[in-house]
Amino acid sequence: AYDASPFVPSGAGLDALRKAAADCKGCPLFREATQTVFGAGEPSARVVLVGEQPGDQEDRRGRPFVGPAGGVLMRALDESGIDPADAYITNAVKHFKFEQAVRGKRRIHKAPGLREIGACRPWLAAELRLLDPEVVVALGATAGKSLMGSSFRVSHERGVALPLPSLNGGGDEDGEGNGGGGGLLVATIHPSAVLRSDAAAREEAYAGLVSDLRVAARLLD
Numbered sequence: 001a002y003d004a005s006p007f008v009p010s011g012a013g014l015d016a017l018r019k020a021a022a023d024c025k026g027c028p029l030f031r032e033a034t035q036t037v038f039g040a041g042e043p044s045a046r047v048v049l050v051g052e053q054p055g056d057q058e059d060r061r062g063r064p065f066v067g068p069a070g071g072v073l074m075r076a077l078d079e080s081g082i083d084p085a086d087a088y089i090t091n092a093v094k095h096f097k098f099e100q101a102v103r104g105k106r107r108i109h110k111a112p113g114l115r116e117i118g119a120c121r122p123w124l125a126a127e128l129r130l131l132d133p134e135v136v137v138a139l140g141a142t143a144g145k146s147l148m149g150s151s152f153r154v155s156h157e158r159g160v161a162l163p164l165p166s167l168n169g170g171g172d173e174d175g176e177g178n179g180g181g182g183g184l185l186v187a188t189i190h191p192s193a194v195l196r197s198d199a200a201a202r203e204e205a206y207a208g209l210v211s212d213l214r215v216a217a218r219l220l221d
């Protein structure tokens with residue numbers, strides 16, 4: 001099965017993890033993408049935001065949420081009262097999955113499948129274990145499934161604080177430092193869903209994103 005585990009160094013800090021992730025071959029996505037896009041933010045972050053996977057611009061620039069969806073996310077964070085300095089931003093899958101347009105150079109985003117989500121989860125688990133945040137925000141279905149299991153439905157469970165299960169199968173004895181276990185999770189839509197909404201629905205989609213992020217912000221007060 002696809003699996004990043006053999007590439008994840010044990011006992012590594014965030015910088016060493018980021019370095020090792022650059023050479024991950026845990027699933028086939030590394031072949032076509034430009035580079036691994038690891039999480040970004042301070043080790044002291046109190047909230048971790050988890051997206052789906054890097055997009056076209058993130059793939060080129062090597063940083064998460066620097067494209068159009070990132071613009072929506074930064075605006076929504078600001079409006080919800082989450083200080084970006086308190087936030088670490090990452091993705092469930094760390095390579096860009098895409099399809100080449102039939103004509104032209106455009107690369108068309110493809111949603112990662114459960115196999116790729118599962119393969120890449122050890123990186124997310126390692127990030128959460130080190131960051132040990134108070135709140136994790138799942139941005140969209142891919143993050144929701146990676147963090148909560150494949151039957152998780154964002155539309156049913158968004159905007160409320162849920163217990164975050166351990167991501168490291170088995171967990172450890174004291175129940176701490178087990179990759180997120182013990183923290184809280186708030187799920188919401190992916191910021192790109194706002195961009196995909198037609199003009200009539202866009203404002204409401206954005207307001208929903210902000211309102212869910214406010215739930216996360218209140219947990220940090």
Ligand code: URA
Binds near residue numbers: 054067069192
């Ligand atoms: N969408 C994501 O889910 N993550 C990014 O980093 C950019 C766009």
Ligand code: SF4
Binds near residue numbers: 028029030094120
């Ligand atoms: Fe490794 Fe994740 Fe990239 Fe697959 S998507 S090669 S598991 S870093």
